[in-house]
Structures are given as C-alpha cells and as structure tokens.
Amino acid sequence: MLRRYLVKRLLIAIPSLLIASLIVFTLPRLIPGDVVVLMLAEKAYAKDLEELRAKLGLDRPLPVQYVEWLGRVTRGDLGESLWTKRPVLEEIGQRLPVTFELAFFGLFFALLIALPVGIISAARQDTISDYFARSLAIFGLSVPAFWLATLLIVLPAIWWGWRPVTGFVEFSRDPFNHVTQLLLPAVILGIATGAALMRLTRGMLLEVLRQDYVRTAWAKGLAERVIVLKHGLRNAIIPVVTLLGTQLPQIIGGTVIIETVFGLPGMSRFLFDAINQRDYPVIQGVNLVVVSLIVVINLTVDTLYAVLDPRIRY
Amino acid sequence: MNLSRRHLLKLGGAALAGASMAPVVARAQTPKRGGTLAIRTWDPPHFDPFQTISYKTHIALSFTHSRLLRHKAGPSVVPGAFPIEGDLAESWTQPNEMTYVFKLRKGVRWQAKPPVNGRELTADDIVFSVNHFLTVKGNANAYMLKSVDKVEAPDKYTVKFTLKEPFVWFLDMLANPHAVAIVAKEVVEKHGDLKKWESVIGTGPWMLDSYRPNVGLTYVRNPNYFIQGLPYIDRVEATVDEDNASRMAAFLSGKYDLGWAFPGTIDRVDWVQVKDTLAQRRPNLKTVEFPSPVMNHISMRTDQKPFSDVRVRHAMSMAIDRKAIIESAYEGVGAINPPVPAALKEWSVPLDKLGEGAKYYKHDPAEAKRLLAAAGYANGFPASMCFTTYGTPVLVDIMQLVQKDLKNVGIDVKIDQKEYGAYIATCFYGKFDSMTFGPQTGFLEPDNFLFGQYYPEELKNQSHINDPVVADMLVRQRRTLDLTKRREIIYDIQRHLAKQQYYVQMPSPIYVGVWEGALKNYGPNMGYDYGGRLTAAWLDR
Numbered sequence: 080m081l082r083r084y085l086v087k088r089l090l091i092a093i094p095s096l097l098i099a100s101l102i103v104f105t106l107p108r109l110i111p112g113d114v115v116v117l118m119l120a121e122k123a124y125a126k127d128l129e130e131l132r133a134k135l136g137l138d139r140p141l142p143v144q145y146v147e148w149l150g151r152v153t154r155g156d157l158g159e160s161l162w163t164k165r166p167v168l169e170e171i172g173q174r175l176p177v178t179f180e181l182a183f184f185g186l187f188f189a190l191l192i193a194l195p196v197g198i199i200s201a202a203r204q205d206t207i208s209d210y211f212a213r214s215l216a217i218f219g220l221s222v223p224a225f226w227l228a229t230l231l232i233v234l235p236a237i238w239w240g241w242r243p244v245t246g247f248v249e250f251s252r253d254p255f256n257h258v259t260q261l262l263l264p265a266v267i268l269g270i271a272t273g274a275a276l277m278r279l280t281r282g283m284l285l286e287v288l289r290q291d292y293v294r295t296a297w298a299k300g301l302a303e304r305v306i307v308l309k310h311g312l313r314n315a316i317i318p319v320v321t322l323l324g325t326q327l328p329q330i331i332g333g334t335v336i337i338e339t340v341f342g343l344p345g346m347s348r349f350l351f352d353a354i355n356q357r358d359y360p361v362i363q364g365v366n367l368v369v370v371s372l373i374v375v376i377n378l379t380v381d382t383l384y385a386v387l388d389p390r391i392r393y
Numbered sequence: 394m395n396l397s398r399r400h401l402l403k404l405g406g407a408a409l410a411g412a413s414m415a416p417v418v419a420r421a422q423t424p425k426r427g428g429t430l431a432i433r434t435w436d437p438p439h440f441d442p443f444q445t446i447s448y449k450t451h452i453a454l455s456f457t458h459s460r461l462l463r464h465k466a467g468p469s470v471v472p473g474a475f476p477i478e479g480d481l482a483e484s485w486t487q488p489n490e491m492t493y494v495f496k497l498r499k500g501v502r503w504q505a506k507p508p509v510n511g512r513e514l515t516a517d518d519i520v521f522s523v524n525h526f527l528t529v530k531g532n533a534n535a536y537m538l539k540s541v542d543k544v545e546a547p548d549k550y551t552v553k554f555t556l557k558e559p560f561v562w563f564l565d566m567l568a569n570p571h572a573v574a575i576v577a578k579e580v581v582e583k584h585g586d587l588k589k590w591e592s593v594i595g596t597g598p599w600m601l602d603s604y605r606p607n608v609g610l611t612y613v614r615n616p617n618y619f620i621q622g623l624p625y626i627d628r629v630e631a632t633v634d635e636d637n638a639s640r641m642a643a644f645l646s647g648k649y650d651l652g653w654a655f656p657g658t659i660d661r662v663d664w665v666q667v668k669d670t671l672a673q674r675r676p677n678l679k680t681v682e683f684p685s686p687v688m689n690h691i692s693m694r695t696d697q698k699p700f701s702d703v704r705v706r707h708a709m710s711m712a713i714d715r716k717a718i719i720e721s722a723y724e725g726v727g728a729i730n731p732p733v734p735a736a737l738k739e740w741s742v743p744l745d746k747l748g749e750g751a752k753y754y755k756h757d758p759a760e761a762k763r764l765l766a767a768a769g770y771a772n773g774f775p776a777s778m779c780f781t782t783y784g785t786p787v788l789v790d791i792m793q794l795v796q797k798d799l800k801n802v803g804i805d806v807k808i809d810q811k812e813y814g815a816y817i818a819t820c821f822y823g824k825f826d827s828m829t830f831g832p833q834t835g836f837l838e839p840d841n842f843l844f845g846q847y848y849p850e851e852l853k854n855q856s857h858i859n860d861p862v863v864a865d866m867l868v869r870q871r872r873t874l875d876l877t878k879r880r881e882i883i884y885d886i887q888r889h890l891a892k893q894q895y896y897v898q899m900p901s902p903i904y905v906g907v908w909e910g911a912l913k914n915y916g917p918n919m920g921y922d923y924g925g926r927l928t929a930a931w932l933d934r
Binding site: 162163164173228229232233235236237240241242243246247339340341342343344348349355356 | 438439588605606607608609630632633634635636638639641642643645646647648667670674812813
C-alpha cells in the first residue's frame with residue numbers, strides 16, 4: 080500500500096515540479112534591471128546590446144527559452160552562469176553541501192532544544208520551569224537571527240577578544256575547526272524553529288496528556304517517564320513532524336543571512352549574489368534545486384506519518 | 394568639525410609627520426623575511442582585469458601583477474599624493490610630446506607556472522598587454538589609454554609608445570592600478586580570457602596560491618620577483634568577509650592586520666565605536682587620517698528645465714547644509730569638496746581660492762529661496778531623485794539630509810530608489826529624468842574626475858553637460874605638460890564649475906587608515922594597489 084501511495088505521490092510531484100519550474104523560470108525575468116544592460120554597463124559594450132542579448136540566448140521569446148531550458152534541465156544541464164561561464168550545476172554542487180550541513184545542524188539544534196524543553200514544559204505545566212521555557216520560546220520567535228548573530232559575534236570580540244573562526248574551513252582540511260565553525264551559526268539558525276517546535280510539542284503533549292487512555296495509564300501506576308514519552312509523546316509528535324517539514328524551507332531561507340554573517344560559502348549566498356547580478360540561469364537553477372528539495376521533504380514527511388503512527392494507512 | 398583647507402594641510406602634515414617617524418625606526422631595524430599577513434578582501438567576480446572595472450578584481454591582482462610604472466608607496470608618501478616610479482620600466486624618456494620610450498628591467502621572470510614557466514619577460518609582452526587592453530572587447534577602462542596610436546618593441550628591452558595627440562596624464566594612467574596589468578600572451582591563448590583564477594600569472598611580488606569562492610585568496614611569495622629580497626612577507630591570507638559585524642569582531646580579536654574597509658581603513662562611524670576597545674586590545678595599532686576621494690553628488694538634467702537655469706542650480710547648492718552632513722554622517726569630521734575632491738591635495742582648488750563660486754558652497758536657504766523665485770519657482774518645484782543605498786546606511790542618512798535641505802527651500806524631492814544593478818545600468822550613466830544622488834568612483838587623477846563627468850557625450854557625464862568653455866579647458870589641460878600651468882588650468886576649471894554647479898558636491902569623510910604596529914615600512918594611501926603598498930613592508934612579530 081505504501082509503495083502505491085509513494086508512486087502516486089511521485090506522479091503528483093511531476094506536475095507540481097513543472098508548475099514550479101515555470102514560476103522559477105519566469106519570476107527572475109520580472110525583477111527590474113536587465114542582465115544585458117548590466118553587463119553592457121560593466122563592460123562598456125554600449126553598441127552591442129542586441130549582439131550580446133543574442134549571444135546569451137535572451138533574444139528569443141520567453142516560451143521558447145523556457146522549453147529549451149526545461150529540455151536541458153531534464154538532461155541534468157542547468158546551463159552556465161552568464162557572468163562566470165561556469166556550469167550552474169558544478170557551482171551548486173560546490174555550495175550545496177555547505178548549506179545542507181548548516182541546515183542539518185540548524186534543524187538538529189532546533190530539535191535538541193524543542194523536544195526536551197517542550198516535554199518538560201508540558202509535564203510541569205504552570206510551574207516556574209514552564210514559564211521560563213515559554214518565555215524563552217517567545218524570545219526565540221521574536222528575535223531576528225541577523226541581530227542575534229551580530230551580537231554573538233561582536234560582543235565576545237569586545238569583551239574577550241574572541242571571534243568565531245574567520246574564513247570557511249573545509250572538513251577535509253580541518254575536521255575539528257570545520258564542525259566548530261558551524262556550531263554558532265547552526266544554533267542561531269535553529270533558535271526560531273526550535274521555539275516554534277517547542278511550543279507545538281508542549282501544546283500537543285498537553286492535549287494528549289489529558290486523554291482518557293493517559294488517565295488510565297496513570298491509574299495503572301505506570302512511571303511518569305513511560306506515560307509521557309511512550310504513550311504521550313508518540314501521539315503528540317505527528318503535528319510536530321508536519322511543522323518540521325514546513326520549517327525546513329524556512330531554515331534554508333534563513334541561511335542567506337547566516338551564510339553572509341559567518342562567511343560561509345553556501346548556496347544561499349550564491350543565490351543572493353546571482354539575484355544582484357541578474358544571473359538568470361543561476362537563479363533558476365538554485366530555485367529549482369530548492370523547490371525539488373521541498374517536494375522531496377514533503378514526501379518524506381508524509382511517509383514518516385505511517386512510521387510514527389501505525390494506524391495511518393495509505 | 395568640518396575640515397577647511399588649512400585643516401586638511403595640517404592633516405596631511407600630521408600624516409607625513411606620523412609616517413616620517415616610521416622609516417627612521419624601519420631604517421634602524423633590519424627588515425625581517427617571513428610571516429603571514431592577514432587582510433580582509435572582497436570576492437572578485439572573476440580575474441580578468443580587462444573585462445571588469447570591479448575594484449575586487451583589481452585589488453586581487455595588485456599582489457600578483459606588475460605594471461610598466463607604479464605609484465611610489467611607503468611611509469614617506471603622503472596619502473593623496475601619487476609620485477610615479479618605474480615598475481617593470483627601469484627608466485623612460487619623452488623625446489617629444491607624443492612619444493614615450495621605456496627601458497625595461499632585465500632579467501624579469503614570469504611566475505613559475507605553466508604555460509609561461511618562469512620565462513623572461515620582454516618588450517613583446519608589454520606590447521601584447523597594451524594592445525590586448527586597447528582592443529579586447531568589453532574593457533571599460535580602455536578609455537584610459539585611448540590616446541595611444543601605436544606601441545612597438547624596437548628591441549627586447551625597449552617599448553615605444555606613439556600617441557595620437559598630446560596627453561599629459563599618460564604616465565599617470567600607466568601607473569594606475571586600474572590600467573594595464575602586464576599579462577602573458579600564452580596565458581590568454583591557453584584560457585581564452587583571464588577569468589579563471591588559474592590564469593592569474595604575473596611578474597608581481599606574490600603568486601596566487603589558492604582561491605576559494607566566497608572564502609578567500611592565499612598568496613605566497615614569488616621567489617623570482619625582480620627586486621632582489623622583496624617581498625619580505627611570505628604569505629598573504631585575504632579573507633572574503635561580507636558582514637560588517639563579522640569584520641569588526643575579526644579586527645578586534647586581532648585577525649586582520651589592516652583596517653577592514655577600503656583601502657585598509659576603518660569607517661569613522663565604526664572607528665568611534667571601537668577605538669577605545671582597540672586601544673586596550675591592540676595598543677600597537679598605527680593610524681593615519683586622510684580624506685576620501687569618494688564624493689557623493691547630486692547630478693541633474695542640466696539640458697532640461699528647471700535645471701537648465703543656473704539660478705536653480707545655485708539655489709540647490711546653497712540649500713545643502715554641508716556642515717550638518719559632516720556632523721551627522723561623518724561623526725563631525727569631513728572635507729568640503731570643490732569639483733575635484735579635497736583628497737587630491739595637489740589638484741583640488743582650496744575653497745578660499747575658488748573665487749566667485751565659493752559662495753555657493755555655503756548654506757544659505759534664504760538666498761536659495763530668493764534665487765528660486767528669481768528663476769520663476771517661487772513655490773519651488775517637485776522633482777525625483779534616483780538613488781541606491783550601495784548597502785551603506787551612511788549614504789541613506791546623507792540622502793535624507795539632502796532631501797530635507799531641498800524641501801526647506803521648496804524643492805519637493807521624491808526618492809526613486811533602485812536596486813544596485815538597476816541603478817548602475819540606468820542612473821549612473823545619466824539615464825534619469827530629473828536628479829540622481831550617489832557616489833563617484835574615487836579616482837586618483839583629476840582628469841578622470843573632470844573629463845568623464847564634464848566632457849560632452851562622455852559615459853559618466855551624468856548631468857548631460859555641454860559647455861564649450863569647460864570642454865576647451867579640459868582638452869587644454871590634457872595638452873599642458875608644465876605642472877604649474879596645468880594646475881592653474883585645473884584650478885580655473887574648478888572655479889568655472891563652481892559658478893555653474895552642474896553637480897552639487899557633498900563633503901567626503903576622512904579615512905582612518907589603520908594597521909598593525911608589527912607591520913613595518915607600510916604607508917596607507919588611496920587606490921587599489923594593496924600589493925604595491927605591501928611589497929616593501931615587513932612583519933616584526
């Protein structure tokens with residue numbers, strides 16, 4: 080059954096991706112400012128505007144360009160950067176691992192904060208620890224990541240002359256420093272998501288803990304740990320997993336600022352630079368990769384439901 | 394405080410005095426070989442100096458490439474002065490006003506990388522580089538040498554330039570780090586262009602050892618550099634650091650040896666915040682202050698009403714409270730600029746010698762209103778102002794002050810804010826309907842400021858000026874070899890422009906050049922030539 084469901088979902092994903100590809104292709108063209116004019120301004124080709132437009136393949140009607148681009152994409156070719164002339168896929172391939180790693184660590188920290196704090200907060204409802212945890216969650220939700228990042232970089236430098244590692248260190252060059260340099264950005268990235276997940280975990284767990292079967296479990300004399308973690312949390316976790324699925328794209332979006340502040344050479348910063356330069360193939364390529372990832376994540380989340388709750392059948 | 398000419402001269406004197414103590418120490422000590430210098434840099438869009446005007450590329454190549462001439466560097470050079478000395482050229486003569494002959498140093502070798510593999514540099518390489526610079530499609534800096542008619546190599550170590558017309562700034566253009574980086578024909582042929590980092594092969598003091606996009610560049614000492622014993626510094630680590638908080642923290646914790654802002658400075662707004670902490674944490678830091686050549690200005694459609702009326706332009710200039718801008722945006726320290734920025738000390742006319750036009754640089758809103766009324770705009774007029782933030786809040790602050798000042802005299806300005814790319818593609822090149830506000834490139838010679846902005850039909854003639862008097866003087870100064878006479882013409886141009894107010898110039902900040910005390914024999918200056926300023930510097934740590 081699960082296999083049939085997966086095949087069905089994969090088939091549905093195809094039109095979703097097609098629609099997404101159309102949006103991904105056309106949206107960058109709506110940004111004011113023309114890459115050809117930009118390149119001409121930079122390179123002083125003023126008389127060769129049309130020639131350059133033709134050279135870049137931007138002189139044909141948009142639908143023709145779209146079909147050609149889509150054809151290349153299906154063959155695994157995302158085109159070349161208009162500025163550097165390097166293949167977009169190669170450029171993304173170099174940067175994607177950094178963003179993935181950062182997003183993974185961010186999510187890891189979010190869960191590391193959210194689950195224990197959410198559980199304790201629910202199990203100790205209306206105690207000081209609950210109030211403290213909820214206040215922390217409000218703080219985490221309301222503090223902008225860029226502000227927190229700035230403070231966490233500048234204040235230790237002023238107070239103790241300490242600053243996180245400057246310049247990205249690859250894992251192959253120095254595994255320890257590589258992981259160390261990702262810790263602070265990942266924590267900052269994970270704070271807002273962690274706060275949202277914590278609040279949801281607490282809310283859902285409270286709801287479950289008020290169910291009759293939980294009351295029965297208490298009456299049976301089961302240990303609190305077993306009631307909360309085994310009988311309560313497992314039933315409360317499904318909406319949390321759903322939220323997790325929707326938070327992941329937000330975490331990837333948050334990497335734009337974090338990568339810039341911490342000097343990490345990831346995909347988000349690459350996209351930001353490409354937007355500034357109107358490098359259409361790069362914008363389209365990166366967005367397509369992100370959209371595809373979101374489709375895969377949603378599919379994974381849906382599949383996880385059945386694993387978490389055996390009652391769910393497809 | 395704002396800086397008068399007298400203050401500026403004092404400042405220059407102070408800079409010189411501060412710097413002049415350094416060489417005494419430097420001479421007393423023996424330069425040390427070795428060490429790693431750490432600086433903040435910018436990620437180059439690519440590495441082809443003939444395909445971009447980006448300072449990011451030109452700074453990167455200042456470490457690796459030589460030019461025929463260069464600007465002298467070191468603590469004895471006052472920031473804002475650019476004395477010329479030979480780089481690859483050992484000497485040069487000027488047989489007539491249109492011919493220059495350069496004798497090259499012998500035994501100069503290309504860096505030991507394929508395809509040149511350390512072969513000797515000859516006059517043919519210079520001829521190739523200059524011709525490539527002039528003819529390759531897409532070189533926006535080619536205008537710098539457009540006076541060149543032909544370049545020849547009479548023998549292996551001689552290069553002869555023949556100009557189409559006299560152009561007295563020719564040597565300055567050759568020395569400018571924007572201009573001709575000497576490259577090898579084989580490298581261009583192998584790679585097609587010079588965009589890839591692997592094609593960064595020159596005859597300069599350092600070699601590019603590695604480049605990691607958005608991360609940084611590592612340079613290692615060129616053991617075959619043509620000046621025996623130089624450079625002293627073994628390795629330069631240049632880190633791409635795009636966030637100001639991150640840069641500030643890195644500097645506070647001692648991770649950079651030069652100020653993090655261009656060109657090895659710290660913006661005064663940041664400096665005021667960190668100087669006390671730095672005094673405790675990094676007591677050995679050295680500083681020198683000098684005015685920035687980057688000048689914001691209002692440009693306007695002087696070919697259309699209402700800006701075609703000189704009284705309107707006078708009114709706009711008198712509406713601007715330059716001292717308030719210095720107080721608010723530059724922490725009270727700045728320089729009021731005539732048409733050539735005050736930073737170019739040798740060429741900027743002192744305000745007290747500006748003549749009749751000097752009065753238009755004074756804040757006088759009542760007179761501004763009277764002038765507008767006389768021009769038929771008693772109730773002012775609406776206008777739009779094209780603008781981009783350049784990513785700096787200081788520029789936004791200044792623009793808002795300008796908007797407020799103009800509003801005070803009745804000019805109701807609506808800001809047309811554009812994204813950087815759109816701004817550069819349009820307003821920066823004069824494509825706007827009313828006004829534009831923004832900075833100009835911080836050139837090192839007055840000709841680049843004046844000719845580009847004021848000569849008819851030039852790309853950067855944002856205000857659409859067609860003034861035969863200015864055009865004639867601009868051409869004349871280009872033909873006047875005698876320095877004193879040329880300076881007088883450039884002063885006259887500025888006096889004329891002050892009366893015309895085709896652009897309304899804003900004050901410039903005063904840079905705070907900052908460097909680690911262990912870095913000896915270094916002197917900050919304007920311009921992209923980071924490598925040139927560090928070639929004879931050494932680290933004592």
